[in-house]
Amino acid sequence: MADAPRVQGGCNPVANRTSGPHALGMTTATETPLRAAIIPVTPLQQNCSLVWCSKTMRGALIDPGGDLDRLKEAVARAGVTLEKILLTHGHIDHCGLAGELAKELALPIEGPHEDDRFWIARLADDSGRFGVPGRPFEPDRWLHDGDTVRFGEVEMNVIHCPGHTPGHVVFFHRATRFAFVGDVLFAGSIGRTDFPLGNHQDLLDAIVGKLWPLGDEVTFVPGHGPTSTFGRERQSNPFVGDAAIAAGQ
């Protein structure tokens, strides 16, 4: 963990999971420009991440699904100038109000992969179903496996990980071994695949074939719940741990 990104909010006594950013990691000896704070949003407690470059104080919101006032407050408190919105996938808790925020703040939206277009198109319908506000929008840039996204002087790799949704992407910051994985993988679990065009085998293949090779030391922020590392999940995850994968073969 020598070079994990420094996370703002962990030492703030008023910060907690429901009212503001909370800690992802620790202050480190090696200075890297990536900083991050998690702000859970919507009744589904989706982990929106505010990520920024400490050199330029320019950043992005990953999956600003709702609770826009709380997000804007967190951005102001961190002193970050937003450059863009990044999306992992088209589910309402991750992007229901991303289009509204983009319009209000004149920000471009990058992501997810275009295979999630049908999810974004049905946001208004899903709004009633989940009791979460949502409005369709058109991203400024659809992402592909191997693309990079930037804010300030920070660059992150885009990894297409279908299965939970067909157009799901993961953002990976190589220098700090940090990944934002949306609903692909959780601490002790994996994403649901019983939605339209979900595919359990695709999800397993993406996690084992694309995420595990990034390294056991990689810390990830899931779409819901606490952070973990790929190594810990390989040891103990009942769906994609090494033992579970071996038993399934």
Ligand SMILES: [Zn+2]
């Ligand atoms: Zn989802």
Ligand SMILES: [Zn+2]
């Ligand atoms: Zn979710």
